[in-house]
Amino acid sequence: MNDNIVFGQYIYKNSFIHKLDPRIKLFVLLILMIGTFLVPADNFILLSIALMIPLIAVIFSKISIFKYLKSLKQIVFVIFLSFIFQLFGNEGGKVYNIPINFSYANLILAVLLIVIFFLFRKYLPFKMLIFIGLVVLIIYLLRFPLIGDPFKETSIHIYEKGLIHGTFLIERILIIILASTTLTLTTKPTDLTNALEWYLAPLEKIKIKTSIFAMMISIALRFIPTLFNETNKILKAQASRGVDFNEGKFIEQIKQIVSLLVPMFVISIKRAEDLADAMEARCYVPGEKRTKLVKMKCKVTDYLVMLFILTLFILLILIRCGVIYAL
Amino acid sequence: MGINFQNVDFKYAKKASKKQLDNINLSIDAQNEFIFIVGHTGSGKSTLVQHMNALLFPTSGKIKIFDLNVVRKKKTPLKPIRKHVGLVFQFPEYQVFETTVLDDIMFGPKNFGQTKEQARSQALEAAKLIGISDDLLERSPFTLSGGQMRKVAIAGILAVNPDILILDEPTVGLDPKTKDELMQLLVDIQQKTNKTIIMISHDMNIVSAFAKRILVMHQGKLVFDGHKDDLFASHELLDLYNLDLPTSASLAIQLKKAGLINYDKLPLTKEELLELILKEGSYE
Amino acid sequence: MFVKLENINFKYANNEDLILNDLSFELPKGCMLAILGPNGSGKSTIAKLIMGLLKPTSGHIYIGDEELTEKSVNHLRKKLSIIFQNPDNQFVGVTVKDDIAFGLENLKVERSKMQEAVNQYAQMVDMSEYLDANPENLSGGQKQRVAIAGALAMQTDLIIFDEATSMLDPKGTKEIIEMIKTLKNSHQKTIITITHNLEEALFADKVMVLNQGKIVLEGTPREVLKEKTILEASGLKLIDGLFLIDRINNSALEESQKKVLTDKLWELTFKM
16 A cells, blocks of 8 residues: 555656756757767768766766666667667678687586586676676687587677667667666656657647647556556555456456456546546636746856757757868 | 565655665455554555555565565566455555446456356355345446445455455545445455455555554554554654544543543543443432 | 525436535535534535546536636636545545645646745644655555645645545544644634534534435524434434433433533544
């Protein structure tokens, strides 16, 4: 009952990044995203400058680096895969040959390493990183036949271009993930909604009711934790009636899922009706103009951040267009 | 022995400083008990009964339910525990889902491995016990009134035929007449089947009228376990745990103050108070 | 008259049964009315009709001197507010202060005034410490108090409590009942409370008992509470004090004793 579920990733800290106007933060994120894709391929200096921006934000946010690593953890595998694709999908430039010599001893060693990894997987931090490291290590080990002659000799070709593209891609993904994680870690979901509503406001002029859309998001934010609690209760209530998802035939399992879904729907519909009544009773008229309790206010620092980002962005465009050849 | 708690602690997270349950020692018989659990919102009442149904597991300490250990292990089957102890949650909306009342009551027994015919006969029996009339059995549970739906939810657990029946605030939100009716049915069921019934309630009028034994929870601790007379006679206990007196008991105290009645043992229900008033010699 | 219902009939579109059957009553400004009745007697329907959330099948509703119609509803609602039964389902804001401000935002109140009102009414319902709290971390009673603050902030003339205590624990119930008493005594609001507990009707100016869509009893609490047979036939339960009075009156005690005892019980019942 009392497990306080905090929705979203927001972590309160008294930092310069937290205090920035959410609109500015959204703007910076957008510019960064566009910017990283505008950086000409193989221009590492420019991309590194782009990487500096989220890194600075991460440091200033006063939030433990582990929180950021956690969000990266979930996509390490995706990053690794796209790196591999880039690595082998591009030909050109210098060629590096990595000899691979299959010998029985080496293969056994490789299998042994993987087995050990899976045995101790439970106790390891950063499993995915270690696994990727292991694969690289095995490939490296295969170069040196330990005992006996290799029964097959081959080699992997890696092109310089592939290497550059792969690294470039990793860096781009890193920038976007770090920047968006910073945004969600340092901004309350409601503030984000407000910022989004502000950006969408001009659409009201062409008769698109963005205020209704914003109200929907804010209601969703309000009720997601409640629904989560509710689902938990339904799960428990049905568990008392013998529902066990680990057993039973397929048909029975379907029935068990239905036993969760129906109460969830029934309760949600009742909730929606009640909520609609409560909102209407408090004079809410969909689409009508409302005032807002929270005011988003741009401070000097907000303008400075915006100016800084815009300057960098304009410089980037000038470089891209060939006006400036500085870098 | 039905339920046995030994030095049970419970926390939601390992590192949490607050204990939801704090050193609970408790034993409950498998038969013939009528226990009420009282205490403020957040005092740990719900957490306590969820342990009895193996929905939560102790952080430390030991719980035995009919000689089965309640531990969180992958291979420990939980169904046998839940077969012995049935838990009815506060709102029937959390569990009712079938298209007809009868099907919904049959869902439990079927999950516990009964054949369709067995489940049906047990469901019919449970429906009869809790007073669901035959014409309701083929109706959709969602068209029923609040009181009737509660009965369906209780029947859904009764049909599993547990030895111990736990109810989490079954009367909240019902009108007074329906409330009385439901309580009377539960008392009848207890007497007919000799099952142990455990009930969470805030309503001291109900507690004082029906309880044999009362457990008081306060900040995760079990602070009182005994007869209702001992609890309600003690002003210190009631004040300490912020519990109300039943209405008739407070009326009796006021009447005594006004010199209209006199008693040695505080009357707890309106019937007891009436008897006292009508008895000659209890007033001047 | 502030609220006036005239020959109201109501039934749902998909059902033939009349939920309300030729119902008429009036409520003057500053008066507190308690509507009693068992579940399903149609008492919550009355609340929704007055709020303009449902439309009567036939009959007229007047708020102030104006008839409640589809045209006037948005403007008349500014005079009305309601606290519903389920504390969770009427909490619109993500935080306490957002929720108190919700109605004011709809009324297009200026920001500075809104902030002032939020603080003022949060303090009135004793929720100042929780302005930034999420509803998940509040008790049912606290959520209902936030709802009351939201209603007060809108400065409506009428507040309806539609079984506002029925899902609360005793502590929450007491808090809300105290709040209703305060509103009645020191704020001169027009109040309608809808309940199935006789206790909550004791301090009303006027009590109305509803059964199967019809008014079966109307009067002051003292008048109504004496009608034991009608109350019980309407699915209501006599509270302990009244039960005792009834039994003592029918007992073999001497008349003088009866009078002393019943007078005292009557007094105690209203004091509690």
